[in-house]
Amino acid sequence: MSKTESEKEYWRWTESRYTNPDINWKDGDIISAGVDVGSVSTQAVIMVDGEIYCYSSMRTGSNSPDSATNAMDWALEGTGLTLDKIQYVVGTGYGRVNVPFAKRAITEIACHARGANFIYGPEIRTVLDMGGQDCKAIRCDNRGKVTAFLMNDKCAAGTGRGMEVFADLLQVHINDVGEMSLQVDKEPEPVSSTCVVFAKSEAVGLLRKGWPKEKVLAAYCSAMAHRIVTLLLRLGIEEKFAITGGIAKNIGVVKRIEEELKLKAPESSIDPQLAGAIGAALFAKALIEKEHKKA
Amino acid sequence: MITAGIDCGSKNTKVVILEGNNILSTASVLSGFDQEESAQQALNSALEKAGINREDIKHITATGAGMEAIFFANDNVTTVTSDGRGAFFFFPSARTIIDIGAEEGLVVKLDENGKVKDFGINEKCAAGAGAFIEAMSRALEIDIEKMGELSLKSTKQIPMNAQCTIFAESEVVSLIHQKTAKEDIIRAVHDAIADRNTSMVRQIGIEKEVALIGGVANNIGFVDAMNKNLGFEILIPKDVVSPEYVTALGAALVAQDKIGG
Amino acid sequence: MTKANYGYKDGSGEYFITIDTDLCNSCGKCVEACPANVLEMAEDELDPLSDEIIAIVSEEHRKKIKYSCAPCKGGDLKKLPCVNACEVGALSHSW
Numbered sequence: 327m328s329k330t331e332s333e334k335e336y337w338r339w340t341e342s343r344y345t346n347p348d349i350n351w352k353d354g355d356i357i358s359a360g361v362d363v364g365s366v367s368t369q370a371v372i373m374v375d376g377e378i379y380c381y382s383s384m385r386t387g388s389n390s391p392d393s394a395t396n397a398m399d400w401a402l403e404g405t406g407l408t409l410d411k412i413q414y415v416v417g418t419g420y421g422r423v424n425v426p427f428a429k430r431a432i433t434e435i436a437c438h439a440r441g442a443n444f445i446y447g448p449e450i451r452t453v454l455d456m457g458g459q460d461c462k463a464i465r466c467d468n469r470g471k472v473t474a475f476l477m478n479d480k481c482a483a484g485t486g487r488g489m490e491v492f493a494d495l496l497q498v499h500i501n502d503v504g505e506m507s508l509q510v511d512k513e514p515e516p517v518s519s520t521c522v523v524f525a526k527s528e529a530v531g532l533l534r535k536g537w538p539k540e541k542v543l544a545a546y547c548s549a550m551a552h553r554i555v556t557l558l559l560r561l562g563i564e565e566k567f568a569i570t571g572g573i574a575k576n577i578g579v580v581k582r583i584e585e586e587l588k589l590k591a592p593e594s595s596i597d598p599q600l601a602g603a604i605g606a607a608l609f610a611k612a613l614i615e616k617e618h619k620k621a
Numbered sequence: 622m623i624t625a626g627i628d629c630g631s632k633n634t635k636v637v638i639l640e641g642n643n644i645l646s647t648a649s650v651l652s653g654f655d656q657e658e659s660a661q662q663a664l665n666s667a668l669e670k671a672g673i674n675r676e677d678i679k680h681i682t683a684t685g686a687g688m689e690a691i692f693f694a695n696d697n698v699t700t701v702t703s704d705g706r707g708a709f710f711f712f713p714s715a716r717t718i719i720d721i722g723a724e725e726g727l728v729v730k731l732d733e734n735g736k737v738k739d740f741g742i743n744e745k746c747a748a749g750a751g752a753f754i755e756a757m758s759r760a761l762e763i764d765i766e767k768m769g770e771l772s773l774k775s776t777k778q779i780p781m782n783a784q785c786t787i788f789a790e791s792e793v794v795s796l797i798h799q800k801t802a803k804e805d806i807i808r809a810v811h812d813a814i815a816d817r818n819t820s821m822v823r824q825i826g827i828e829k830e831v832a833l834i835g836g837v838a839n840n841i842g843f844v845d846a847m848n849k850n851l852g853f854e855i856l857i858p859k860d861v862v863s864p865e866y867v868t869a870l871g872a873a874l875v876a877q878d879k880i881g882g
Numbered sequence: 883m884t885k886a887n888y889g890y891k892d893g894s895g896e897y898f899i900t901i902d903t904d905l906c907n908s909c910g911k912c913v914e915a916c917p918a919n920v921l922e923m924a925e926d927e928l929d930p931l932s933d934e935i936i937a938i939v940s941e942e943h944r945k946k947i948k949y950s951c952a953p954c955k956g957g958d959l960k961k962l963p964c965v966n967a968c969e970v971g972a973l974s975h976s977w
Contacts, residue, residue, distance in 0.1 A: 430930075475928065477887075478891055483892070524745070743894065782945070816949065820950070
């Protein structure tokens, strides 16, 4: 791979921020916030009385505390609201202990369940979150409380990082992987190695045999989808079923999961990558209310 | 009687040509996509080094991950059997054999006659095998041959959180950004893989003497970490033949048993 | 019945320790029984609003549970020290 090619950023996705024009934070009673510091992306969500007021989503840098601060600053940009006026901040995600201004750290499993409940509604009973370096299957009740979970953050297979490795190997932009993997006439045999390291060698062999990139991507997405489904089945799936996290945007993996499960995952206007931070902000609100009760 | 053992590893194909108890020659070739071709190349190389012809070999036994593809071999035998036979030949006192290759690790238990009484295979996850060290050497931009000696120069033990080769690569990159000394990182890499392998050995049960074979046995940093973990020194075949050839040697010995040579 | 599954699945298999956080009576006997310090008592992370202390698999072992538990695995699954120690049957191993 020549130097210029290795500099091409196949993994780069779009960062974003948003302010809700219908809310004036000064009229609000409870102002809470959640910051989800993931291994790949960081989100900050600020809520006024349990409604989303503003948020930001950006790439996590090499320094977790900085990422949390940057995400918060960007989310608050232009709102007039400042950090000191936020009554409670909860940190979550891989870097949750590194959110300097958070009052408490809560595991992303609990936050994702709450967040999915908010985004997709109280009918959700099973959440599949596919992140940068992990894959979580969560069962919850109608209030978004966790009743069972299974997380895999040990093995790259079935995570965003595994997908990035493949995108790099085949020199395909990560945004295009899903679409390309669906451009096959017949579904090929899935890659036999679960391990990304071995799957890479297998892929090289397939390319040498003359397989087009689309077919290799299909084989990999197929293996990934199958692996994720077995993880889900171990936990047991109860409808409604929702998918959150970065890989939710990979239509090649999502479609295959839906096909194997014979279930359709709902869509929402709220970015699924925000689920963790939303859940954290909701917990922050609940903790403020708990404190008020005690007082 | 001259026999040959072919070990079709996932990374390298090794050949040992044996006459009685004498090793006539060894050869190693990168395992390509055509396993049989690689085996043929390795065999030819070994024949040349020994100064003999193909007809002089009375029996060829294949072993290793790709053994079934070697149609020109007379038969094949499991890696577990070859490991046991080969290691016992060097160390008749060995009761636990650890074989760490590029993509898998094996533990073989032997009785006092060298017969296999139990075994365990650790495969399909690169983090327990040579592929882990290789990936880290790439991330650190250091020659894999130097990894061992550099790890011994470490002055500080640091933890390695990632248990997956892919995640460990990212972790190594962050450690480099944090200006951690490369020797300390390399040592952590060796400690991690030694940790995983000693756990697996403990599962099968440790009985002294313990011998280590396979390509990774050449890595002195890894051997040091294993010794520290186990609390005693493990035996490594040296001098006569390099540890990565012991499996092929075992196959050649099995071939001899077959023809009564 | 609230099940916390700690562990992972990788190319070589599936390795999970499951603790039913509702059944757990916080006795702590499993923590004492484990020779590798895999288990510990901590706040229920699945229910951040509760103050109960229950048994969990410590963070440092979750990603290498196959290796941490390997020394106990030589024998019968039913005779694992931690599973045996639990009087309410809240703890189980998937392998």
